[in-house]
Amino acid sequence: MRRDAHATPHERIEQVVTLMRTKVAGSEQAALERFVREYFRQVDPEDLAERLPEDLYGVALSHWGFARRRPPGTAKLRVVNPTIEEHGWQSTHTVVQIINDDMPFLVDSVAMAVNRCGLTLHLIIHPIVTTKRDSSGHLIELVADDEGERESFMHVEADRITEATQLERLGAEINGALHDVRLAVADWNAMLAKVREILDETDRRPAPIPADELAEARAILEWLADNHFTFFGYRSYDLVRVNGEDGLRVVPGSGLGILRETDEKMSASFAALPPKLRERARLPELLFVTKANARSTVHRPAYLDSIGIRRFDARGEVCGEHRFLGLYTSAAYMAVPRDIPLLRRKVATVRERAQLPPQSHAGKALANILDTYPRDELFQIGTEELFDNALGILHLGERQRFRLFVRRDPFERFVSCLLYAPREHYNTAIRRKWQRILADAFNGDSSEFNVFLSESMLARILITVRTVPGALSAYDVRDIERRLTQAARRWEDDLQDALVAALGEARGNSLLREYAAAFPVSYREDFVPRSAVADIEMMASLSDARPLGLALSRPLEAAPGALRFKLFHRSAPVTLSDSLPMLERMGLTVLDDHCARDHLVPAFETTR
Numbered sequence: 001m002r003r004d005a006h007a008t009p010h011e012r013i014e015q016v017v018t019l020m021r022t023k024v025a026g027s028e029q030a031a032l033e034r035f036v037r038e039y040f041r042q043v044d045p046e047d048l049a050e051r052l053p054e055d056l057y058g059v060a061l062s063h064w065g066f067a068r069r070r071p072p073g074t075a076k077l078r079v080v081n082p083t084i085e086e087h088g089w090q091s092t093h094t095v096v097q098i099i100n101d102d103m104p105f106l107v108d109s110v111a112m113a114v115n116r117c118g119l120t121l122h123l124i125i126h127p128i129v130t131t132k133r134d135s136s137g138h139l140i141e142l143v144a145d146d147e148g149e150r151e152s153f154m155h156v157e158a159d160r161i162t163e164a165t166q167l168e169r170l171g172a173e174i175n176g177a178l179h180d181v182r183l184a185v186a187d188w189n190a191m192l193a194k195v196r197e198i199l200d201e202t203d204r205r206p207a208p209i210p211a212d213e214l215a216e217a218r219a220i221l222e223w224l225a226d227n228h229f230t231f232f233g234y235r236s237y238d239l240v241r242v243n244g245e246d247g248l249r250v251v252p253g254s255g256l257g258i259l260r261e262t263d264e265k266m267s268a269s270f271a272a273l274p275p276k277l278r279e280r281a282r283l284p285e286l287l288f289v290t291k292a293n294a295r296s297t298v299h300r301p302a303y304l305d306s307i308g309i310r311r312f313d314a315r316g317e318v319c320g321e322h323r324f325l326g327l328y329t330s331a332a333y334m335a336v337p338r339d340i341p342l343l344r345r346k347v348a349t350v351r352e353r354a355q356l357p358p359q360s361h362a363g364k365a366l367a368n369i370l371d372t373y374p375r376d377e378l379f380q381i382g383t384e385e386l387f388d389n390a391l392g393i394l395h396l397g398e399r400q401r402f403r404l405f406v407r408r409d410p411f412e413r414f415v416s417c418l419l420y421a422p423r424e425h426y427n428t429a430i431r432r433k434w435q436r437i438l439a440d441a442f443n444g445d446s447s448e449f450n451v452f453l454s455e456s457m458l459a460r461i462l463i464t465v466r467t468v469p470g471a472l473s474a475y476d477v478r479d480i481e482r483r484l485t486q487a488a489r490r491w492e493d494d495l496q497d498a499l500v501a502a503l504g505e506a507r508g509n510s511l512l513r514e515y516a517a518a519f520p521v522s523y524r525e526d527f528v529p530r531s532a533v534a535d536i537e538m539m540a541s542l543s544d545a546r547p548l549g550l551a552l553s554r555p556l557e558a559a560p561g562a563l564r565f566k567l568f569h570r571s572a573p574v575t576l577s578d579s580l581p582m583l584e585r586m587g588l589t590v591l592d593d594h595c596a597r598d599h600l601v602p603a604f605e606t607t608r
Helices: 009-023 026-040 045-049 053-066 106-116 164-186 188-204 211-225 275-282 330-334 343-354 361-372 375-380 383-396 428-441 477-487 491-503 505-518 521-526 529-541 576-585
Strands: 076-080 094-101 121-125 128-133 139-142 149-158 229-242 245-250 287-295 303-312 318-328 403-408 414-422 446-452 458-466 548-553 562-569 589-592 600-607
Touching: 009 026, 009 045, 009 053, 026 053, 026 128, 026 139, 053 094, 053 149, 076 164, 094 106, 094 164, 106 121, 106 149, 106 164, 164 188, 164 229, 188 211, 188 229, 188 318, 211 287, 211 303, 229 303, 245 275, 275 318, 287 375, 318 375, 343 361, 343 375, 343 383, 361 383, 383 403, 383 414, 403 477, 414 428, 428 446, 428 458, 428 477, 491 505, 491 529, 505 529, 529 548, 529 562
Parallel strands: none
Antiparallel strands: 076 094, 094 149, 121 149, 128 139, 128 149, 229 245, 229 318, 287 303, 303 318, 403 414, 414 458, 446 458, 548 562, 562 600, 589 600
């Protein structure tokens, strides 16, 4: 058991400071004491209480020693499995220690890198310390916030791994994430300046599109730059013909952020598209919004959002494009569509075409559907498709039915599947079945999901299936919908159908409400729902005057001489010790019994 498990955070930190004073020479004591107090100041009290003062001392002192020298403008990182013998302190987990310039997105990005390695995070300590270093990066002293450079000290504990390849991979993933963060943050202002430059360019040479479309495209760029888009990368491309086919050639020196210059001369992702899909690059559309085919390594593990702005030559033909990569900010997701350029036109068009009075029930329901429509989808979907989907959702209402809406990416890199299902049907096992069915239907190689649950009777599940451009075959949405519905079908659903078919809707649904929970898993495994109809009718017929019911049958698959005897009792179970002697006196041998509810004991299997 841990010592002083109930120590307060202040007491635990004081224990570490006291230990430090006994072990560290006087010249460094003051700086180390300040460092230790700052290091543990914001750590969760439970995390402090779970660890020995000696191990907390080891965490802080080893990190301090590791930070003594750090070359300017670089991140310093190590991955260790600390032991008493080698390091003087220990942890049951693998430990990552990082020193870096303070900047946004560090904690999120490091946590994502750990998760990509399939590891669970157990602890992150992240103090921000202001330091003064010499020109070679040697630590001189800790100083006040306005007298030095802010540095990020990060201590991470994850599942313990021991294989060298796993340790190397963890270090490489985190180093790569820190590199991408540095690139994105360093070029942030340059990317914002590039947006303004593009806006100026559209003033000098307006795109050959209707004036209202041009104004809306300019408005969305201004809106994105106003804290609604986190810019991670930018690059400019020329649209060229290579061996008779379209290609996107990187404009030298144009790359910023995570798209800074590499050895890549041509866009590899564009070259991977079939020629027919590459022809879309010549469409006279100024703005196109989609998802990239790579996940972000910075901030959030979502697929990167791609904002493309086509360039036009003097003849009004497409000659290239500007491309930004990043993620929409939380402010973009919180804003209502009618306040967002581009989306407001789509929403207004849908509402106008629907011709529903705004204050009517249907009009308000449509407004809610559009306001809560998956935001990433709303940015990408066309107005015509949005109209069809929104009206389909509206007509679905609160009916507990399954409905599937499918949108294919114009470049066939993914298929978005928006599924509505009765909320009580939804669970993790069903969702996994749906993902397998959809991946099979669209020849996909992976998928991800997002679930939206509200007070509605319906759950909304967005499953995005990743596909290979050119490999997407023809599909029938209604057939896929039928397969999804069948995969979610429960024994209770078949019981309802059987009751309604046998007894009519009113009587069948009434009995379902009363007896649906009467049958445990063992009964459902042994009896089909149609068999349960007769049992329910028997139970419903019992009364105080007639508390006992009997049923004798011979199943088709029964062995010769075997019968199935069901015994129903209104008030309490009939125990086997009460019924067995009576059955044996009748010359029967009881092979098995199942109790389905406190007042129902069906299925004595007997033989003569």
